[in-house]
Structures are given as C-alpha cells and as structure tokens.
Amino acid sequence: MTDSSIARSQDPPAGVAIIVGEVLWDCFPDRQVLGGAPLNVAWNLAGFGLLPLFVSAVGDDDLGTEILRRMRLWGLSTDGVAVLPGVSTGTVAVTLLNGEPQYEIVRGVAYDQIPVPNESVLESVKQRIREATQQGLPSLLYHGTLAYRSPSNRETIHRLRDHFADDEATQLDVFFDINVRKPHYDVAWLDDLMPGAGLVKLNEDEMSDLAGRKLSSSSDRRAAARELLDKYSNLKCLLVTLGADGAECHLSESSQSSGVGDAKPITVAAPEPDPLIDPVGAGDAFASVVIAGHLRNLPVEPTLKRATRFASQVCGLPGATSDETSFYRIDFTEDPHRVPDD
Numbered sequence: 001m002t003d004s005s006i007a008r009s010q011d012p013p014a015g016v017a018i019i020v021g022e023v024l025w026d027c028f029p030d031r032q033v034l035g036g037a038p039l040n041v042a043w044n045l046a047g048f049g050l051l052p053l054f055v056s057a058v059g060d061d062d063l064g065t066e067i068l069r070r071m072r073l074w075g076l077s078t079d080g081v082a083v084l085p086g087v088s089t090g091t092v093a094v095t096l097l098n099g100e101p102q103y104e105i106v107r108g109v110a111y112d113q114i115p116v117p118n119e120s121v122l123e124s125v126k127q128r129i130r131e132a133t134q135q136g137l138p139s140l141l142y143h144g145t146l147a148y149r150s151p152s153n154r155e156t157i158h159r160l161r162d163h164f165a166d167d168e169a170t171q172l173d174v175f176f177d178i179n180v181r182k183p184h185y186d187v188a189w190l191d192d193l194m195p196g197a198g199l200v201k202l203n204e205d206e207m208s209d210l211a212g213r214k215l216s217s218s219s220d221r222r223a224a225a226r227e228l229l230d231k232y233s234n235l236k237c238l239l240v241t242l243g244a245d246g247a248e249c250h251l252s253e254s255s256q257s258s259g260v261g262d263a264k265p266i267t268v269a270a271p272e273p274d275p276l277i278d279p280v281g282a283g284d285a286f287a288s289v290v291i292a293g294h295l296r297n298l299p300v301e302p303t304l305k306r307a308t309r310f311a312s313q314v315c316g317l318p319g320a321t322s323d324e325t326s327f328y329r330i331d332f333t334e335d336p337h338r339v340p341d342d
C-alpha cells in the first residue's frame with residue numbers, strides 16, 4: 001500500500017457499513033491471498049475511502065496475526081474482529097476448473113464462532129449511524145450465507161440485525177448477499193434471512209432457489225422479481241448478477257423514481273476483463289461498489305455501471321483483493337447523472 005486509505009476529502013459523504021462474516025486465506029496452488037466475501041467487501045470499501053466496521057474472528061495463529069496486520073495497514077478497523085485461542089484461522093483451497101473457481105472450504109474454523117462485538121464498539125458505530133441518518137445518509141449491514149453455516153453465527157447475525165436494523169432512529173438496511181458456496185448452504189436459510197433484508201444480491205441460480213422454480217429467461221426473472229418484491233415488505237432492491245452478461249436491478253415500487261411498479265429492471269453490461277486472471281471476488285467487487293453508491297445516495301444506474309466495471313477489473317487480480325491503493329480509485333464524484341460509458 002502506497003498511501004493512506006482514509007476517506008479522501010473530495011469524496012461525497014457516506015453512511016456507515018457494518019460487514020459481518022468470514023475472513024480467510026484463499027490458498028491457490030501458487031499463492032495465498034486474503035479472502036472471504038465479507039472481508040473482500042470491507043477491504044474494497046476501505047479502499048474507496050469508507051470506514052466500515054468488519055465483524056469476524058481469527059485464530060491466535062500466524063495466519064490470524066497476519067490478517068490483523070494487513071487490515072491495520074490498510075486502514076481497516078480490527079475492533080470487531082475477535083482473536084480466538086486454540087482455533088484455526090479460516091482457509092480455503094481454490095482451484096480453477098475451466099476458468100471457474102472451485103472452493104474447498106475448511107469447516108470448524110475461527111470465523112464459525114464470530115462473537116457479537118462488545119458494547120462500546122456497537123455504541124460507537126451506532127453513534128456514527130445516527131449522525132449519518134441526521135444527514136440523510138443510509139447505512140447498511142452486510143452478510144452472506146457461508147458464515148451462517150454455524151449455529152452460533154446464526155445467533156450473532158440475527159442479534160446484529162436486530163440491534164441495528166430495528167432501531168427506528170436510524171436509517172439502516174440489511175444487504176443480504178446470498179453468495180451460495182455449496183455444500184455450505186441450506187435453501188431453508190432463505191426463509192430466515194429474506195424477511196427484513198432491504199437489498200439482496202444473487203445470481204440466476206440463487207434467484208431460481210428463491211423463486212422456487214427454474215427461471216430461464218429475462219421475462220421469467222422479471223415476473224419472479226415482482227413476486228419477491230411483493231412478498232417481502234422490506235425488500236427494496238434485487239441485484240441479479242449475470243456473469244459475462246452484466247447485471248440487472250429490480251426495484252420495489254417505492255424505490256423507483258418513476259413510482260411505476262411494473263418498470264423494467266435496470267440492466268448494465270459487463271466490460272470484458274482484460275487481463276483475465278481469475279474471477280475470484282468479482283461478485284464481491286460488484287457488491288462493494290453498489291454498497292458504496294448506496295451509502296452515498298448515488299443514483300442506481302451509474303453505480304451499477306461502475307460496479308460491473310470494477311468487477312471486471314478484479315478479474316485481472318490474482319484473488320479478490322489488492323494492496324495497491326490506486327486500484328481502488330473510483331471516481332464517485334463524477335457527475336452522478338452522467339452514466340459512465342460501457
């Protein structure tokens with residue numbers, strides 16, 4: 001890292017992100033890279049000049065110590081990361097099969113026992129959220145499904161959701177990144193986690209799981225999106241990633257500027273990655289830019305274009321993260337009404 005990742009003064013003000021879940025080492029045949037979707041998102045947000053609270057756990061081993069060291073160097077707070085004695089830090093063996101990552105995810109590791117951070121950490125982030133709310137800036141709590149595999153994390157995630165999302169005095173949405181990593185997933189968890197979620201990111205297979213039927217065309221997806229938006233009263237936005245075909249965003253009636261319930265989804269293309277090293281972390285990259293735009297109240301379409309563009313750039317990294325600050329220089333200050341070119 002070559003310079004500070006603390007918020008740059010020209011950046012528009014932003015709400016607060018609380019990111020909960022796994023931190024681990026992605027072990028490729030030739031190198032180890034920091035990973036875990038929530039860590040990747042928190043890392044990217046810090047790179048964009050935001051100050052997320054990352055809630056996770058590492059072991060008191062060399063791998064855990066190195067994670068904490070790297071987070072501090074990057075300007076990412078470790079206040080929400082527990083160090084658990086006698087437990088191993090998370091690791092994943094990553095291989096590429098026809099260019100697609102295959103993950104062998106070790107079970108029973110430190111991030112399977114994430115405690116709720118202590119009162120003073122929770123109170124100080126709540127204070128920041130209140131201040132953001134007073135300025136009209138939304139905040140957000142992000143989680144996925146991998147960390148949800150352990151019963152104790154289920155409790156932590158629900159406690160954090162209740163603690164932050166049920167506070168009437170603050171504007172905070174839950175961002176649920178379904179991000180299935182089979183076999184560490186149970187479709188029944190969707191029934192636990194969809195109610196209360198405001199923004200949901202999912203791919204086409206995950207959307208079929210959620211809809212309870214195979215969705216094979218864009219009109220199928222559109223019909224399913226309307227059903228889901230009707231079914232879940234908190235749901236404002238379904239973000240569907242379509243791989244090389246880009247992404248689409250279905251908004252609830254109240255979130256659409258037109259206010260017309262049956263509006264078409266906003267669709268954006270994905271620039272072809274150049275170079276293409278591996279797609280590990282591309283979905284996390286997309287989520288990160290969407291979150292940064294949301295926390296800054298930026299309009300949806302240009303944010304989505306920035307998001308697919310950044311996801312393509314991450315495909316040019318080995319693994320999901322970089323420690324070069326220049327990699328994270330996205331101009332969120334460019335005229336928000338000007339849609340960036342594809």
Ligand SMILES: OC[C@H]1O[C@](O)(CO)[C@@H](O)[C@@H]1O
Pocket residue numbers: 022024026034035036037038040092103146181280281282283284320
């Ligand atoms: O979180 C599970 C896995 O998914 C990734 O985040 C990529 O999206 C990897 O870094 C990690 O091994």
